[in-house]
Amino acid sequence: MNNFCRNMPKIELHAHLNGSISQPTMLKLMRYYADSGIEDKSNAFINEFQIGAGDSRILSIIDCFQFVTIAQSLTRFPEALKLATLLTLQEFHEEGCIYIELRSTPRNTQYMTMKQYIETIIEAIRESSLQITLVSKYIISIDRRSAISEAEKIINLAIDSHKQHQDVVVGVELSGDPTVGKFSDFLPAFSRAREAGLKVTLHCGEICNVEEILEMIEFNPDRIGHGTCIHPDYGGTAETWSALCESKIPVEVCLTSNIKTKSSPDYSSHHFKKLYEANIPVIICTDDKGVFITSLSQEHQICADTFNLDESEMVKITLQACNFVFAEGLKDTLQKRINDVMCKN
Numbered sequence: 001m002n003n004f005c006r007n008m009p010k011i012e013l014h015a016h017l018n019g020s021i022s023q024p025t026m027l028k029l030m031r032y033y034a035d036s037g038i039e040d041k042s043n044a045f046i047n048e049f050q051i052g053a054g055d056s057r058i059l060s061i062i063d064c065f066q067f068v069t070i071a072q073s074l075t076r077f078p079e080a081l082k083l084a085t086l087l088t089l090q091e092f093h094e095e096g097c098i099y100i101e102l103r104s105t106p107r108n109t110q111y112m113t114m115k116q117y118i119e120t121i122i123e124a125i126r127e128s129s130l131q132i133t134l135v136s137k138y139i140i141s142i143d144r145r146s147a148i149s150e151a152e153k154i155i156n157l158a159i160d161s162h163k164q165h166q167d168v169v170v171g172v173e174l175s176g177d178p179t180v181g182k183f184s185d186f187l188p189a190f191s192r193a194r195e196a197g198l199k200v201t202l203h204c205g206e207i208c209n210v211e212e213i214l215e216m217i218e219f220n221p222d223r224i225g226h227g228t229c230i231h232p233d234y235g236g237t238a239e240t241w242s243a244l245c246e247s248k249i250p251v252e253v254c255l256t257s258n259i260k261t262k263s264s265p266d267y268s269s270h271h272f273k274k275l276y277e278a279n280i281p282v283i284i285c286t287d288d289k290g291v292f293i294t295s296l297s298q299e300h301q302i303c304a305d306t307f308n309l310d311e312s313e314m315v316k317i318t319l320q321a322c323n324f325v326f327a328e329g330l331k332d333t334l335q336k337r338i339n340d341v342m343c344k345n
């Protein structure tokens, strides 16, 4: 199964750029700073990150953000952000990912505006498409810790960049600390994005919050992330679960992320089983492969091993994922690429 999952062409639909930065990429970014002669005050932190990434000190989702902050400090320059994006896409490509929707939160830093942040990622995606066969798209993230005015600004930028770069900017998403902020406050902004042709995915049910889960499902996003606390056995209610079952909104499942942030106690009791048995479409994703020291192949392998899925079931899940990509008109091409490789083996 190990080789099988590595060789199978895969689809990644839930990967946060700064959380996906691996240790080798971090070292290259540090080299970039050293070569550019930029004094890097975050070096001390970074050493800690490298020892600590993915270790037992990550006790909750909130702890995970501490680690991500260190990666974010390394991508505060446009050149470094571009390099981080290129290297991360290269890593996904090398392990057999053929299509990725990379997501990232635009930030104003001392060295670039949010607009430049978005443009830098678009530039990196365009450059990478000349070098590798991985098809890459950008989902613009809204952090739920941010003020509504900031979210509105990002949505405006997302709409503008979607108009200009429809082939790259495909959607918007809501992420960040699930204990902070309310989806209902961000709802008008997401409605505007949707009306402008952007697809929407929402981190949903990372913690128990019945009211918000129902609001999110009613909004009918194109996909949701995690969906942990929706089934009654996992902190949801009969109402949240039946809302999801009726809507059949696809769920981006991030197994290792949920285990390492203690949202799920262990792999075998992960809510994947409930979703799969209820025929809710699932997409196997990494979330933050840098922080959680995982890979897309590894997530597929863990899923197959834990839930006793054979090769044909894994191919089926991957082919099905193509139905839910945000880019228009790519489904058939992606499914053909998967079938071509899998039929040869």
Ligand SMILES: CNc1ncnc2c1ncn2[C@@H]1O[C@H](COP(=O)(O)O)[C@@H](O)[C@H]1O
Pocket: 016, 017, 018, 019, 061, 064, 065, 068, 072, 103, 104, 105, 141, 143, 175, 176, 177, 178, 203, 206, 257, 261, 287, 288
């Ligand atoms: C573990 N579960 C999670 N739940 C919610 N949001 C998460 C997350 N993991 C990452 N993020 C979101 O992604 C940002 C980092 O990437 P970017 O700077 O945007 O590229 C984090 O700051 C957080 O907002």
Ligand SMILES: [Zn+2]
Pocket: 014, 016, 175, 203, 225, 287
């Ligand atoms: Zn996430």
